[in-house]
Amino acid sequence: MFHRKQKIKRSYTDRIFSQYIRDRADWTCQNPKCGKQFDKDNSKESRKLHCCHLGYGRGHIPTRWNEYNCLALCNGCHTWIDQHPYRALWIINQHFSIEQILFVKDQYRKKYKKKEFEVQERERIKVLIKELKQKEVSDG
Numbered sequence: 001m002f003h004r005k006q007k008i009k010r011s012y013t014d015r016i017f018s019q020y021i022r023d024r025a026d027w028t029c030q031n032p033k034c035g036k037q038f039d040k041d042n043s044k045e046s047r048k049l050h051c052c053h054l055g056y057g058r059g060h061i062p063t064r065w066n067e068y069n070c071l072a073l074c075n076g077c078h079t080w081i082d083q084h085p086y087r088a089l090w091i092i093n094q095h096f097s098i099e100q101i102l103f104v105k106d107q108y109r110k111k112y113k114k115k116e117f118e119v120q121e122r123e124r125i126k127v128l129i130k131e132l133k134q135k136e137v138s139d140g
């Protein structure tokens with residue numbers, strides 16, 4: 001199977017974003033019918049959990065680092081979703097509210113200068129990561 005996405009170069013922002021999406025999912029595949037868990041400290045294993053761009057593909061800048069556009073899916077579910085767009089729609093609906101989905105849709109059409117936007121998004125992701133860590137601490 002072809003993975004066109006893998007030809008797009010990954011930046012530092014892509015890496016921390018992908019890490020955030022998988023941390024947010026607690027290193028668990030977010031397909032409700034799967035739920036496979038991964039050990040984040042085992043790189044061979046953690047690589048099998050992907051940050052999957054469900055709504056709009058990773059090549060599209062305005063939604064590339066949007067946390068409502070992505071979920072953590074295992075490699076098996078990622079392939080399955082790529083082949084069944086309506087299943088992707090179903091999974092999106094299991095995880096996001098209509099407001100969040102519409103927000104992503106609205107972002108899609110925005111025009112950004114890639115470099116400036118990436119810097120802006122990187123800072124935003126860092127805040128999300130911090131908030132997630134605080135939540136983990138308070139949840140015990």
Ligand SMILES: [Zn+2]
Nearest residue numbers: 029034074077
């Ligand atoms: Zn899965």
